[in-house]
Amino acid sequence: DAKTTQPTSMDCAEGRAANLPCNHSTISGNEYVYWYRQIHSQGPQYIIHGLKNNETNEMASLIITEDRKSSTLILPHATLRDTAVYYCTYGQNFVFGPGTRLSVLP
Amino acid sequence: GAVVSQHPSWVICKSGTSVKIECRSLDFQATTMFWYRQFPKQSLMLMATSNEGSKATYEQGVEKDKFLINHASLTLSTLTVTSAHPEDSSFYICSARDVAPRETQYFGPGTRLLVL
Numbered sequence: 001d002a003k004t005t006q007p008t009s010m011d012c013a014e015g016r017a018a019n020l021p022c023n024h025s026t027i028s029g030n031e032y033v034y035w036y037r038q039i040h041s042q043g044p045q046y047i048i049h050g051l052k053n054n055e056t057n058e059m060a061s062l063i064i065t066e067d068r069k070s071s072t073l074i075l076p077h078a079t080l081r082d083t084a085v086y087y088c089t090y091g092q093n094f095v096f097g098p099g100t101r102l103s104v105l106p
Numbered sequence: 107g108a109v110v111s112q113h114p115s116w117v118i119c120k121s122g123t124s125v126k127i128e129c130r131s132l133d134f135q136a137t138t139m140f141w142y143r144q145f146p147k148q149s150l151m152l153m154a155t156s157n158e159g160s161k162a163t164y165e166q167g168v169e170k171d172k173f174l175i176n177h178a179s180l181t182l183s184t185l186t187v188t189s190a191h192p193e194d195s196s197f198y199i200c201s202a203r204d205v206a207p208r209e210t211q212y213f214g215p216g217t218r219l220l221v222l
Binding site for chain 2: 034096
């Protein structure tokens with residue numbers, strides 16, 4: 001069981017920020033949150049991970065709530081190439097849920 | 107970033123034959139690798155966890171005699187689909203886990219298997 005909850009799908013206008021939420025209420029204090037994405041017919045791609053503090057890299061930003069029970073992945077300026085299925089997971093949980101299918105629209 | 111390769115990228119075989127898929131971590135050592143399969147429009151399904159030098163741990167419902175996993179080195183794991191049948195046709199993806207504390211998974215590009 002994935003133990004995370006994500007919206008099934010989301011749309012975002014090209015150039016706008018895409019905010020993808022994830023609930024992980026059973027996370028333990030020392031478990032990292034990880035985000036991946038899978039573009040059609042490819043292997044998943046690592047995006048970002050975090051423990052407690054917000055994180056930013058060249059791909060995205062990760063906002064983790066203070067209680068760590070949820071997080072939000074932010075793509076600041078979505079492009080058409082960001083259309084993909086986005087998965088969040090945490091700790092030693094290597095089972096993936098259905099993820100969020102993000103469609104970036106022109 | 108860490109790179110994981112898979113070979114072959116696609117394979118077509120006859121029913122009853124065996125197919126071997128290789129998964130390599132190219133620029134890091136991975137004591138743990140994972141094998142997933144994915145059907146169209148579905149999420150990744152974890153098949154097994156492969157630890158270097160020991161037997162793989164299979165998820166419930168995955169036949170270990172059907173899907174043979176070998177993890178003989180810190181950079182190579184193989185999945186052999188034995189006596190393949192059309193229902194084994196799927197997209198097989200491996201991943202390799204980085205060391206603690208990151209423990210990030212890096213995925214291979216996947217292998218598409220078609221059994222005729």
